[in-house]
Amino acid sequence: MNINLTVDVPVSKPHVALASSTVLELSEYFSFNCSHENGTKPSYTWMKDNKPLSNDSRLILSHDQKILTITRVLMADDDTYSCLVENPISKGQSAPVKLTVYRRSSLYIILSTGGIFLLGTLVTVCACWKPSKKYEPECILSIT
Numbered sequence: 001m002n003i004n005l006t007v008d009v010p011v012s013k014p015h016v017a018l019a020s021s022t023v024l025e026l027s028e029y030f031s032f033n034c035s036h037e038n039g040t041k042p043s044y045t046w047m048k049d050n051k052p053l054s055n056d057s058r059l060i061l062s063h064d065q066k067i068l069t070i071t072r073v074l075m076a077d078d079d080t081y082s083c084l085v086e087n088p089i090s091k092g093q094s095a096p097v098k099l100t101v102y103r104r105s106s107l108y109i110i111l112s113t114g115g116i117f118l119l120g121t122l123v124t125v126c127a128c129w130k131p132s133k134k135y136e137p138e139c140i141l142s143i144t
């Protein structure tokens with residue numbers, strides 16, 4: 001007779017690491033990293049305002065679900081985030097971290113889109129421009 005015994009270690013309280021707690025809206029991406037010291041067979045769940053998150057077009061979870069990446073950050077992403085780590089015998093939730101998203105000013109948006117238009121115009125003009133013949137005045141020599 002064989003008996004298989006599995007011993008699970010309770011998970012320790014996780015914590016969330018982030019490079020900065022502030023980001024500018026429409027930024028390319030922003031990442032949160034969840035880690036914990038101890039625990040066997042952990043599974044991770046990301047929470048926004050204590051509600052579970054899942055993959056969607058802008059919220060991407062890494063394969064092991066330790067990293068949450070928000071692509072093209074929006075003002076709606078301004079909220080508190082935490083991660084929940086659990087295994088068959090225990091669970092722990094990190095302290096919430098606040099992500100503050102700052103609005104890009106209308107002037108910045110106008111200038112950046114206007115700048116793209118100006119750059120495109122400049123490239124077109126430079127590509128199509130042909131220098132005209134150089135004007136060389138006649139030399140008149142007068143001796144008196």
